[in-house]
Amino acid sequence: MAQRERWGSRIGLILAMAGNAVGLGNFLRFPTQAAQNGGGIFMIPYMISLLLIAIPLMWVEWGIGRYGGVRGHGTTPAIFGLLWKNPIARYVGILGLFVPFVVSCYYVYIESWTLGYAFFALTGKLPKISAEVAASSEAYLKPFKEFLLQYTGMGAEGFYRPSLAAYLFFLVTMFLNYTILIRGISGGIEKFAKVAMPVLFALAIILMMRVITLETPLGSAVQGLNFLWEPKWQELGNPKVWLAAAGQVFFTLSLGFGAIITYASYLKRNDDLTLSALTASSLNEFAEIVLGGSIAIPAAAAFFGVAAAQLIAASGAFNLAFVSLPAIFANLPAGSLLGFFWFILLFFAGITSSVAITQPVIAFLEDEFGFSRKKAVTLTMLTLFVLAHFAILLPKALDEMDFWAGTFFVVVFALCEVVIFFWAFNPSTAWREINRGGFIKLPRIFFFIMRYVTPFFLSIITGWWIFKELPGYLKEASPTIWVTRFLLVAIFLGFGVLVHLARRKEKAHER
């Protein structure tokens, strides 16, 4: 067996893991979710989910990953097979390939918009309009909305018709991802994160400081912050808010995606896990709560007033990022530069995440089929390139992929992980595995949380999805949605075949 790759340094590992977690979710998904779910009240279920589900699961994923990596495997089909001596274990592990791969099919495309917009902002090609001329916030936002529709072609009848620019920037983004991935774990991903993450934090802090002082006759950034942080207790009994909060915590920390497991598989046997995982998670939460919460919504509140900002947030993350913020920056001194900072920030957040969701399939091909890195990266990226066209061209495909892979199966998969590690495997071995080499020793209470509390809450959330939410989703059935669903089944079966072949190969080897 060839020597697996390793992270080069502890700081590099932490920045790569933070790069994995800090993504578009922090700056777009978090503020919109918070605004749509009662503002301040959202933070209570958010914090509870963080403590009882996310942080324990983070240690579980790092533990599972390092355990597998030491034994030559970086993805869950093989690792679940090691942990749980049941023939179906490795087929459950398919989710650890399916989820990240499907998400990467649309994530890279959205990431490419941010690069395109960064370019347009810098070259002054975004719409220009002065606030005084526009009669209402709708009138003011209109040219920016039209620009986005023009760019993505998502307003077209029938298939979407992306602009030439959108397609070119998608190609460039794919190429940049390829360039990083082909250089490998420490030579590509880690090296890039060491530059990109500090730049990302610096840009976000600059933007936050600019936005916080914004004030217009219509409102102020401080009012936006108040809206986001003022608790509305009556919303606390609403299960929708809890589901949204748990979902956001999953998404933002990249939990249940298989991406953390694969990154952790490049740790050494006695590398610290407990403190590193906590540090990377804290960086993500800082980027989410402090930075993500203090840019988009406060800016919109200052510029359009709190009520309008709420409507904007309710209309979705894309409107906030690609319509409202460029519109706001267009009216500030040095607006093109601020716009450029905003979109480059998003691009760095995006690309350090997209390489993380692409890596599991690459690792699978390397570990289980002995592919060279070059061959594995090329094959994965080519398939990704082809399948991304569904998200680019087929109406509703992107949302459908996001729902199944990015919302539903992440929870299911996370439940499988923790149950396999703390029930099917051996709970005390699992606990020792997590703590081995740790710079901090986890309080014993987390053992009980990981064994009982986390699986309990994950079961409730999974059950809620299956019985309360899925029936409604399944009823939605346009032809393009069904095409997407067939595609998803085909991708799943495709990975199933690969997992089966890998198993046969391994058996032949054992003989």
Ligand code: PHE
């Ligand atoms: N955590 C990322 C975000 O906040 C999303 C992501 C999930 C990235 C899984 C990689 C893997 O945007």
Ligand code: NA
């Ligand atoms: Na995140």
